[in-house]
Every structure is written in C-alpha cells, then in structure tokens.
Amino acid sequence: MLNQKSNFYKRVKETIIEWFEEHGRDFPWRYDDDPFHVLVAEMLLRRTTAAAVMRVYPSLLKVAGTPEALMNLSRRKVESLITPLGLQSVRAKHLQRTAAILVERYNGSVKSASSNLENLPGVGRYTACAVRNFAFSIPEPLIDGNIVFFLNRLFGTDFDGAEDEGAWQFADNVAGPDHDQRFYWGVIDFVSAICLHKQPHCKQCPLRENCSFFSERGIR
Template identity: 30%
Template sequence: MNAQNCGELFARLRAVNPHPTTELIYRTPFELLVAVMLSAQATDKQVNQVTQTLFQIANSPAAILALGEEGLKRHIRSLGLFNTKARHLLQTCAILLERHGGEIPRDRAALEALPGVGRKTANVVLNTAFGEPTLAVDTHIFRVANRTGIAPGKTPLAVEQGLMRCIPAPFLQHAHHWLILHGRYVCTARRPRCPDCIIADLCAYPDKTTAAQARTSAHA
C-alpha cells in the first residue's frame, strides 16, 4: 500500500476512534503484564473474568508469589495453558522483585528476558503502559496487514517491520489498537464485514464480502 493510502486508512480509523485502548482491564503496568501473559489462547473477556477476582487478592509480584503455584492455578485454571502460565508468572514475579525492585521495566530486552514474555507481549506493555510507538502483531493484526495490503508478510516479525516502515509517525502510537479492533470486529477471519468497512475502498483484499453474503451468514 502506498504512503498516501496508508495515511488515509489510519486517518479514517482515528476519526471513528480517536483514543483506542486495550480491552483488557488493568490499573497498573504490572496488572497489564499479568493480563497479557494470561491472554494466550484466551479472549480478553475470559482474562478479565479471571483477573477481576485475582487482582482483588494479588496485584503485585510479592502478592502473586505469596499465592504459590497451586493457589495461583486455582484462580486461572479456567484459562487455556494455565499450568504453564502459572509457572511463568511466578518466575516472572520473582525476577521482577530480584532485578527490578518489583517494577515493570520500560525496556524491551528486560521485558523479553522475563519467562513467558515474548516480543508480542513486550510490545503490548511498551505501547499500552508506557506509550511507546510499538506494534504487537497478533492474529488480528497479521490478518489485517496481509488482507489490506498495508504490510504483507509471512511472519509476525516481517509484518511488524513492514508496518513500522509504512505507518506515518502521527499514527504509530495507536496503530496497534486500531488494527486489533478492526480485525476483531470488522475484518474478521471467517466472514469479514466488508460492506460495513470504512477502509474497504483502500483495501487490496480480492474476496470482499457483499451485503447479501453478510445477511446470509447472519442467518446461517
């Protein structure tokens, strides 16, 4: 996608949602990190249901560690991969206390050194908690970037690098959330809502759905 169309695309997304944010519920950078770590193979709604109770009891590294592995598992067992998530979260809390005074580091390398924290999770924390112009390429962003032609790529890293090159600077901070929300509610995997899409005329996707297809899908 050329620079002019890319700028127009994000200008339209900004016009309808000037201040996008994550749908995960959190109050501190630590709560955000926990929520994102728990979100693998789970919806934001499922994570919010778990953290609503968990954060009332434990919302700091020391408090999470005090729960112990079995205690933490009792709170998160409704989520997929809860055994691995519990282990990684406890290890991460221990490192935060030992190396960072219990605070979340504002540094990619330090974040990615935490167990269970990869590039995507680090990007979410840097962007959402600290306002850094980073992009966390999840399945929604990967799909939207390839379908629209904004930044086609075969891997999440390739898509991330392509997006960082082509998105105009004024849109970079919020681009992550605009693309996720667009993929979650409009450019969906199985039946994209092309007739309702505000960027459809800029999109390179060759198999756009029609209003008739959308109605058929709705009644299926």
C-alpha cells in the first residue's frame, strides 16, 4: 500500500516535470542565480500573477538590482515602478525595508537560513521556502493557495489552504526528497494553463486517469 502510494506520487511528479519541460513558462527569475533577484521576484509574486510581475520586474531590476540600489531609491520611485501590481504602497515598503536589513545586517547578501528569511518584512513561509529552493537549491516543500488547490483536486484531499500543516507534509511526500524546482514551477504553470479554477481542460490533462476530481465529474 505504501509502495503503491509512493509510486503514484512519483508518477505524478514525473508527469508534471515532463509537462513543464515542454510547456513551462520561461520567466527570468527562474533562471537567475542571484538570491536577491529571486527574493524580489518572489515578494512581487505574492497576491498577483506571474504575467503581471513580468510587466514590472525587468524595469525594477534595472534600477534596483542590488539591495543597496533598492534601498536608496525614493519610495515614490519604487511605488511607481510596481504600480501595475496593485498594493504598491505596502509592497514598496516591504521591499525597501528588506533591502535595508540585508545591507545593514548581512552586508548586502541574502542568507539562506529560514530564520533569516522569514524575519524579513513581507516574507512569509512560502516566500522563504521558495527562495531557499529556487535560489539556493535547498530541497524544501512549497505550498501556496494554487498548489493546495491542485493537490486537493488531483488527490481528493481537503487541505484548508496554505496554512494547513498537512498540506506541507503532503507536498513533502509527493515532491520529495529532492523537491525538484521544475515540479513546483510545473504545478504553478499547470494551474494557470490546464487545471484552471473555473473550467479545467481535463481532456488535455496528462493526469486525468489518476485525478480524483476527473473521476468524480467525468469528461467535460
């Protein structure tokens, strides 16, 4: 039974990674090895879409590619650069306070320890884990609203959002032990392209034979 389960998890993980290799999106922060750039991207990505972040990220990095540069910009300038994302006032405050802490406490570098990351303004558990995984290649499970949504649909679980500790444990089982970045990027892109919240494209889905939602509802 345990073996069956882990084989199933393995198959799901491999399928998502294969799908990602063929259809995944190519955002610049996914292939940037500067932890500060990854941190900025992950902070911007909270409560908005990757497509929206793409509209502001290159111009923000052009003038604020280091913690020093970001810290020294005027608040108004940062807000104007990220206005298309909304919540620009609180986002700008968090970005600049984070930049100042990195400069003042850590000599302008991003530290990989969870405790360092989670204490930065506007950086919660997901963002800290994303930076550890994506920028430092530290195997970490990742759970946000979309990943929970996908797990619940596919596996028929009923995790109660990104705060549900059970969801983190479940992701650890499905995606571990290496927590391949491509799996998480794949799920993020898959929910945006195939497993849509309102009308999932189940007919095109390579996971439909194993999907709890699909088997309950049939082909749409």
